[in-house]
Amino acid sequence: MITPFNFTLPTKIIYGVGMLKVLPEELKKMKAKKIMVVTDSKLVALKLTDKLEEWLEGFDYIIFDEIEQNPKDYNITKAADKAVEFGADTLIAFGGGSPIDAAKVVAILAAQGGTVREYMHKERAIEKAIQLITIPTTAGTGSEVTFSSVITDSKEKFKYTVKSPLIASKVAIIDPMMTLTVPPSITAATGMDALTHAIEGYTALCTEPLAEAMGLWAVKYIAESIEKAVMDGSDIEARDKMMMGSLMAGLSFSHSDVAAVHCMAEALGSLYDAPHGVCNAVLLPYVMEYNVTASEKKYAEIAHYMGLYGPNDLMTASEGIENIKIISRRIGLQGLKSLNIKTEDFEILSEMSEKNGSNFSNPKEINRQDYLKIFKRAYADS
Numbered sequence: 001m002i003t004p005f006n007f008t009l010p011t012k013i014i015y016g017v018g019m020l021k022v023l024p025e026e027l028k029k030m031k032a033k034k035i036m037v038v039t040d041s042k043l044v045a046l047k048l049t050d051k052l053e054e055w056l057e058g059f060d061y062i063i064f065d066e067i068e069q070n071p072k073d074y075n076i077t078k079a080a081d082k083a084v085e086f087g088a089d090t091l092i093a094f095g096g097g098s099p100i101d102a103a104k105v106v107a108i109l110a111a112q113g114g115t116v117r118e119y120m121h122k123e124r125a126i127e128k129a130i131q132l133i134t135i136p137t138t139a140g141t142g143s144e145v146t147f148s149s150v151i152t153d154s155k156e157k158f159k160y161t162v163k164s165p166l167i168a169s170k171v172a173i174i175d176p177m178m179t180l181t182v183p184p185s186i187t188a189a190t191g192m193d194a195l196t197h198a199i200e201g202y203t204a205l206c207t208e209p210l211a212e213a214m215g216l217w218a219v220k221y222i223a224e225s226i227e228k229a230v231m232d233g234s235d236i237e238a239r240d241k242m243m244m245g246s247l248m249a250g251l252s253f254s255h256s257d258v259a260a261v262h263c264m265a266e267a268l269g270s271l272y273d274a275p276h277g278v279c280n281a282v283l284l285p286y287v288m289e290y291n292v293t294a295s296e297k298k299y300a301e302i303a304h305y306m307g308l309y310g311p312n313d314l315m316t317a318s319e320g321i322e323n324i325k326i327i328s329r330r331i332g333l334q335g336l337k338s339l340n341i342k343t344e345d346f347e348i349l350s351e352m353s354e355k356n357g358s359n360f361s362n363p364k365e366i367n368r369q370d371y372l373k374i375f376k377r378a379y380a381d382s
C-alpha cells in the first residue's frame with residue numbers, strides 16, 4: 001500500500017528555450033506595479049541582468065544586487081528595507097539559488113515586517129508574502145519551485161531553513177537560454193547540486209511516489225547531459241536537459257526532503273562559506289557508500305537511470321556510486337581537500353550535520369560519529 005501523501009504546487013511553471021519573453025505578460029497578469037529584482041552583483045557584471053531588463057521596459061522597477069553566496073541574514077534585511085522604501089508589490093528573483101532563496105524571505109519581511117531571525121528560528125508565523133516570480137540562471141538549485149529557503153545566521157554561522165507554501169513563487173520562468181553563459185566550474189557545481197537533490201529526494205525516508213518518479217528522471221537527464229554542458233556551454237540541448245533535470249530534482253526534494261549530503265554540505269557552507277554545489281559534490285558518493293546497505297535497491301535503480309546494470313542490486317548500486325565519482329572528476333571537481341578545510345573542524349562539522357533538520361530524513365540512521373567517519377573518508381580519498 002502506498003502511504004497517503006499530499007502534493008501541493010502553487011507555482012505556475014513556464015518552461016522552454018526563449019520563454020523569458022513571457023515576463024511582461026505575466027507581470028501584467030499579476031498586476032505588478034512596483035517591481036524589485038533580487039539578484040547578485042556577478043550577474044550584473046556578466047550583463048545577464050541586461051537580458052532581463054530588456055523585458056522590463058515600461059515597468060517601474062529597481063535592482064537589488066547585493067545577495068551573497070550562501071545568503072546571509074543581513075543581505076535579507078538590507079533587501080527588505082529597500083523593497084519597503086521603494087514600495088515593491090512584486091519581487092523577481094533572478095539568479096542561482098542564493099538570490100532565489102533570499103528573495104523568498106525578503107518577500108515575507110516586506111509583507112509583514114519582523115526580523116530574519118524570527119522566521120529562521122520559527123518564533124514568528126509566516127502569514128503573508130509579496131508576490132514573487134523566479135527566473136533561475138543556473139541548472140542546479142530547483143529553488144524556483146520549492147517552498148523553502150536556506151539562510152545563514154551570520155552570528156551563529158549556521159544555516160536555517162525557512163519553509164512555507166506562502167513563499168513559493170507565483171510564476172517560475174525557466175529558460176535554458178539563461179544558462180548559456182554560465183562558466184564550466186559553476187555548471188559543474190550547480191549540476192552536482194541538482195544530482196544530489198534528485199538522489200536525496202528519491203531516497204529520503206519521507207519520500208512519496210511522485211517525488212520518487214521525478215527524482216529518477218532527474219538523474220537520467222543530469223547523467224546524460226552534465227559532462228556535455230560543462231565541456232561546451234553553448235550546447236543548448238545539454239543545457240535544456242540540465243535545466244529540466246534541475247527542475248525535476250527540485251520538485252522531487254521539495255515534496256520529499258534532502259538528507260545527509262545536504263546536512264554535511266550546509267555545515268561546510270555555514271562554516272567556510274564554500275559553494276553549496278561543490279560541498280555536495282565532494283560528499284555525495286561517500287554518503288552513498290554509507291547509505292548503500294539501507295538503500296541498495298534504490299541506489300541500483302539510480303544506477304539504471306544512469307545506464308548501468310550489474311549482476312545484483314548491491315553491485316549495480318556500487319557501480320552507480322563509482323560513476324558519480326568519475327563524473328565529478330571529469331567535470332573538474334576536486335575532492336574535499338580542495339575546500340581547504342581544517343581537519344580539526346571535522347568534529348564541529350559533524351555536530352552541525354547532526355543538528356540539521358534533514359538529518360532524520362536520511363535513509364539510514366546517522367549520528368555525529370557516522371558523519372565524522374564520512375568526513376574523514378572523503379578527505380582521505382581526495
Ligand SMILES: [Fe+2]
Nearest residue numbers: 193197262276
Ligand atoms: Fe542543494
